[in-house]
Amino acid sequence: MVKKKGMIFATKIFVVLFLHFFISIVVSTSSINYTQSNHKRTLRKHPRGSLLYPPVQLHVYDDHVVVDNGIFSMTIASPEGTVTGINFKGIDNILNERNEKSDRGYWDVNWSDPSDRTDHLDKLAGKQLEVLVNNDNIVELSFKRPWTGADKNNHVSLNIDKRFVVLRGSSGFYSYGIFERLQGWPDADIYQGRIVFKLQDKLFRYMAVSDERQRIMPTFQDREKGQPLDYPEAVLLTHPSNSLLRGEVDDKYQYSTENKDNRVHGWICSDPPVGFWMITPSNEFRTAGPVKQDLTSHAGPVTLSMFFSTHYAGIGLGIKFQDGEPWKKVFGPVFVYLNSVPAEDNPLSLWVDAKEQMLMQTASWPYNFLNSSDYPRAYQRGQVTGRLIVHDIVLGYGKFAFVGLAPPGAPGSWQEENKGYQFWTQADEKGYFRIKNVRPGLYHLYAWVPGYIGDYMYSKIIYILPGSKIRMGLLVHKPPRNGPTVWEIGVPDRTAAEFYVPEPNPTLMNQLYASQRAESFRQYGLWDRYTDMYPDQDLVYKVGVSDYVTDWFFAHVNRNIGNKTYIPTTWTVLFDLDYVIPGNYTIQLALASANAAEVQIKINDEGGKSPVFTTGLIGRDNAIARHGIHGLYWLYSINVLHSQLQAGTNAMYLTQTRGDNPFRGVMYDYIRFERPLKVV
Known part of the structure; x- marks a missing residue:
């Protein structure tokens, strides 16, 4: 028995060293950046609707539904709309079955009534299921919770519509939500909204947030046995299950990322070699602009997509509804991607493939398969082009300027804007920019240029209509300056x-x-x-x-x-x-x-x-x-x-x-x- 335990321990150490050794090889030889890829594709890609793959099947039961496309299957509690199980590549359930069914894959918001400031966590459990589309190529499900006021102390005053979409031949699923308030509803302050998945900790121990930020992670139990530090999120690991982590600090905020870079992250299981990834192909529904920072994956294992929060900004970025203000917004879709490689391959190649998948999803935005009039298709959107130059001591190009459209406000107001949609791009070396796939609406054009202080704003309202192509021409930013x-x-x-x-x-x-x-x-x-x-x-x-x-x-x-x-x-x-x-x-x-x-x-x-x-x-x-x-x-x-x-x-x-x-x-x-x- 002692010999057997020793062999198991040695095997675990070998796996740890194997992953750490190969990460440098994968990153240096196989890594692709977020704008281009020359990596030879050896893993499955999903041609949407391809007849080479089995049809999508929907099975409806009394308290849950199962969607199966032959590549994976997912179980969703009904009518709550929480994901309770994901079966993929011989793993019966990727999600943590030790958790309650409502605590595996879910949407939630943190909110309070302005009159008492008591913090509430609302997991947005649905009250009714509607099958929107069900055919061989696509299944789209809607889990709705209308707000009635009957449970106003526990439920935020929003109509909730959570959607899940599975496509034929797709190794993953999409989720998006439509939040709505009607005129005259009670005041509410909403501080955080997200989608969360909690995975099996015995399988998923290796996390990847970027090429540089990836490693073997502690478990939730490791954190519970550790020493809390100056605030609850930070823990000194004193008795981790992996001895190589002893004496380290774990804090979920150490893995935060700016919105512009927060597009793919997740976890790798080495046996079997399987990846679970959160892909956010567009930032249009996130708040506070491209450099707003937020959480990604972290110890648990947990992976999530943050739609809005007060992190790195403060309580002022909470979404505050007063005087019966109406509102409607679509969050997502995000894509939960599942991938695998043969047992003899390097598991870290799953990260490379996940980045390629992110590029494919980004290129496909806006999607053309969603069954919602609240989500404009590509032909229903517009674009804005122009060129930004800088007039400081001398004239210069708006080199690599960040240029965006956001709801009308004051210069720089986009960094605290939280109710509308924002669309950002980065100009080239000579200041030329193109902002595409913009939802119809009213916007100001904002910008700032690295190397210069201050904010630029085009003072006139820009009206985006379906299919419009607006040429702004030459724009001049005059950074604040009173002398040499x-x-x-x-x-x-x-x-x-x-x-x-x-x-x-x-x-x-x-x-x-x-x-x-x-x-x-x-x-x-x-x-x-x-x-x-x-x-x-x-x-x-x-x-x-x-x-x-x-x-x-x-x-x-x-x-x-x-x-x-x-x-x-x-x-x-x-x-x-x-x-x-x-x-x-x-x-x-x-x-x-x-x-x-x-x-x-x-x-x-x-x-x-x-x-x-x-x-x-x-x-x-x-x-x-x-x-x-x-x-x-x-x-x-x-x-x-x-x-x-x-x-x-x-x-x-x-x-x-x-x-x-x-x-x-x-x-x-x-x-x-x-x-x-x-x-x-």
């Missing part, structure tokens, strides 16, 4: 990624990020590393001498003075002026994140009572705690009187005035000091 640059710190890219990110506490590491400089900000506990580096005196930065890559801490946080007590900190920027020009100087202050913080600025008078400027209390994005390198973007243009400056050395003092806890603070994106235009 005297000095600058950072790069205006809306993140703090270029600044110094310290090594984590060696006892609180996630080994995945130990060698990844670009992702090192995702380590746990970096907020306390500031105190380790500056135990007594705060950061001092000398313009022309210091280097922001090594000398500017990535987050302006509080100092830990012991006993869980945190006090505000003041950073000093020293700069020299040969002479002072009469007139107003300007500080362009761009923040990449703010969390319950206040930045006050003083010039050459640290002890003075009145600051030159204060942001006031701003932000609730919590990006510091959630391992983000940015949250919401803030920009301030601050006047500095010439009388406050002097020839020689000057000092600018940046104080984050709010103490109390480690997570109150800001991240700087960019600081620029401008002189007045010199009068000859």
Whole structure:
């Protein structure tokens, strides 16, 4: 018996080392990026409607339905509309059968009544099943829950219509939802909406979020046996089932991704070699634009698609309905993809195939097979083209500008917009852009350009009609500027990624990020590393001498003075002026994140009572705690009187005035000091 246990243990270790060894080979030799692929396709692709595959079959029972297309079958509780089982490649149920049937594959929202603020989790269980389409090539099911007010304390005031679609020859299924409010319904605040799948932890142990971020993961039980850290999501693994994970930190927020990159992620089972992937082919229904960050897959094993949330933005991004406001929106479809390879093949090739499938699904958007008038087909949509140039000190191209259509608002309002649809693209090197597949409606055109501060907005309303092709012509973005640059710190890219990110506490590491400089900000506990580096005196930065890559801490946080007590900190920027020009100087202050913080600025008078400027209390994005390198973007243009400056050395003092806890603070994106235009 001892010998047998030893062999089992050795086999487990071999599998772990096998996966870690081959990941580098797969990523370096077989990886494809998100825009092109030359990988030879050896895995099954699904030609929709192909007669080479068995017909789709629907079996309706008293309390559930089964949809089977010969490649996989799925069981859905009826009329609730929760996925209770997925049978694929000899696995009777990919989903975790230890969970209740309502806790395996489901939609949910977090909401509250504004009058009492009590948080409710509503799993949106359906009340009636409707078979919308049922033929050899496609089955589409609708699980509806009309809102009646009879259960207003437990159900959000929405009509819910959850859809599931299975196609002939498709190795996966689609899901989308239609949420609707009618005029006069009760007020509601909705903070999160998503679709979730919880998998068998004995099978799915390897997670992939991107080429760089993939690894063997702890189980839910490993987390339960671990040591909770500063907040519940972060756990130190003390007794994991896989000994190689002992001493690591696990936190679901370490695997968050920006919307623009959050298109495919999921899990790999090595025996049998099977993959389970969440593919989100379009961001049109997600809120807050392309750089809004959100959760992906995480320990459990769990995979999900977040449609909207307050993560990395704050409570202000909650969807608030007041005064009986009507509303309707389609979320999805997302595609749950199942793939497999022969037993002798490398299981990590499943990730490569999943990326190819994502490209195919993206290219197919908008789908032409959905049975809903609320989802426009390609011919019912429009497109907008144009070119963006930048007029700063000199004219330049809007190189790689982010350009998007979002509901009408103010410049930059798209990053807090949460009720409509948004459509974004990235311009080419010369600023040319094309936004396609836009739903009919009224929009403003917004943009920002990496390398420049500020937001662009085309002031006139853009009307998108079915089939319309609108040429915007040449658009000119004039970034905020009052004079020539005297000095600058950072790069205006809306993140703090270029600044110094310290090594984590060696006892609180996630080994995945130990060698990844670009992702090192995702380590746990970096907020306390500031105190380790500056135990007594705060950061001092000398313009022309210091280097922001090594000398500017990535987050302006509080100092830990012991006993869980945190006090505000003041950073000093020293700069020299040969002479002072009469007139107003300007500080362009761009923040990449703010969390319950206040930045006050003083010039050459640290002890003075009145600051030159204060942001006031701003932000609730919590990006510091959630391992983000940015949250919401803030920009301030601050006047500095010439009388406050002097020839020689000057000092600018940046104080984050709010103490109390480690997570109150800001991240700087960019600081620029401008002189007045010199009068000859």
